[in-house]
Amino acid sequence: RTSGRDRLRFSDAVLAKLADEPTTPTEESQRRLDALSKCMKELGRSSRDMVQQAYSGEQTVKQLAGALGLAAQTVYNRLGRIRKQLFECVAHKLAIAEGSE
Numbered sequence: 001r002t003s004g005r006d007r008l009r010f011s012d013a014v015l016a017k018l019a020d021e022p023t024t025p026t027e028e029s030q031r032r033l034d035a036l037s038k039c040m041k042e043l044g045r046s047s048r049d050m051v052q053q054a055y056s057g058e059q060t061v062k063q064l065a066g067a068l069g070l071a072a073q074t075v076y077n078r079l080g081r082i083r084k085q086l087f088e089c090v091a092h093k094l095a096i097a098e099g100s101e
Contacts, residue, residue, distance in 0.1 A: 031097065032090060039089035047082050054079055 010018075025033065040048055053064050054075070061079070065072040 031094060035090045035093040035097075036086065038093060039086050042089065043082065043085070047078075047085075050075070050078060051082055051086075 040051070043051070050064070050068075053059065053067075054061060059067070061075050062072045065075040068075065
C-alpha cells in the first residue's frame with residue numbers, strides 16, 4: 001500500500017531523454033484541445049473563472065477557496081463536477097466529429 005503512494009522516480013538519463021523528445025501535439029491531442037476549448041467557452045463564467053484560477057499554477061486550491069470565501073472542500077467538489085462536465089462535453093464533441101467524418 002505504501003509503495004502505491006510513492007511518487008515515481010526516474011534516473012537522470014531517463015529525464016534527459018524525455019527532455020530531448022519533441023513535444024509536438026498529435027492530431028488526436030489537437031482535436032481534444034480544440035474540443036476542450038469549445039467546452040470551456042460553454043461553461044458559465046464563474047465555473048470558467050474557477051477552472052482558470054485553479055489550474056493557472058499561481059495559487060493553491062486552499063488560497064483560491066480563501067479568495068472566494070469558500071471552504072477548500074467546496075472548491076474541490078465544484079472543480080470535480082466541472083471536470084466531469086468538461087470530460088463529457090469533450091467526449092460528446094469528439095463523437096460528433098468522428099460521426100461526421
